[in-house]
């Protein structure tokens with residue numbers, strides 16, 4: 001199911017970019033098709049399931065770029081060499097821009113966005129009642145169906161103890177990397193350009209169960225050191241290093257057993273749960289959202305819900 005969501009999302013993004021390319025006045029999504037490289041210590045023991053679904057997938061010859069230069073500099077820095085790698089074309093996302101683009105599209109389709117902190121001390125029923133009150137206060141009438149997309153918040157909103165944080169830390173630097181690169185194995189690091197912003201996100205860590213929201217300086221140093229090798233074109237600082245704009249940490253909404261997408265009745269209220277996508281909430285978004293639309297349609301008897309994805 002998760003693989004299918006990712007394939008649907010990839011295909012949708014490719015089509016979205018084609019539409020943008022053919023219509024100069026179309027609003028820009030913040031997506032861009034780019035080269036993407038994955039470097040490994042050795043050939044992975046399991047096949048890369050996604051290889052048949054992406055454009056221009058190929059194994060990288062070790063004596064040619066980009067593997068050749070990567071390993072030359074790895075040797076001088078005492079890093080483990082990447083003996084295997086693949087290349088492909090994949091969309092990278094300028095996330096702040098993409099979220100605003102989605103918000104504008106939703107508003108254009110008649111969505112009204114209301115903000116409120118829902119209570120977490122009385123279970124899902126109390127949270128839903130509070131959400132309904134917000135709607136009623138705005139004169140929006142009753143709620144046909146709720147979609148609970150509270151991410152890590154679901155741990156408290158509906159008492160889902162399978163939810164846990166997967167802590168990440170990233171560094172935003174000046175300059176757009178010419179490709180997305182991910183290093184897996186002895187070192188885990190990545191660089192993801194934010195198209196059109198003149199910046200790149202460098203990562204990272206995946207720390208399951210770590211609730212620490214403070215920046216860890218040692219992790220920052222490690223991210224910068226490992227990325228020196230991955231994205232040398234961004235070493236534009238006067239000291240020969242990166243030009244750091246900001247350092248941040250965040251929590252991926254992990255869930256034992258994977259994302260929860262299902263219907264539930266809470267008293268007389270109908271809910272569709274849609275949370276727990278871990279570190280893949282964007283890349284699974286379109287496939288996952290289509291399932292949400294189907295579940296809401298089933299929940300409400302199906303007459304007045306339709307997808308405009």
Ligand SMILES: Cc1cc2nc3c(=O)[nH]c(=O)nc-3n(C[C@H](O)[C@H](O)[C@H](O)COP(=O)(O)OP(=O)(O)OC[C@H]3O[C@@H](n4cnc5c(N)ncnc54)[C@H](O)[C@@H]3O)c2cc1C
Nearest residue numbers: 117118150151153168250251252277278279280281282283
């Ligand atoms: C370091 C890092 C790296 C990542 N890398 C990737 C990646 O490579 N690929 C990818 O696809 N994704 C990536 N992600 C995205 C991420 O992993 C998630 O999958 C994604 O953000 C989940 O989106 P969501 O909408 O389900 O949850 P969220 O974005 O967490 O949204 C949940 C919303 O619910 C609201 N909420 C919760 N509780 C309440 C309450 N009581 N009352 C009112 N509102 C409430 C929150 O305020 C929030 O707005 C990364 C995230 C991080 C932090």
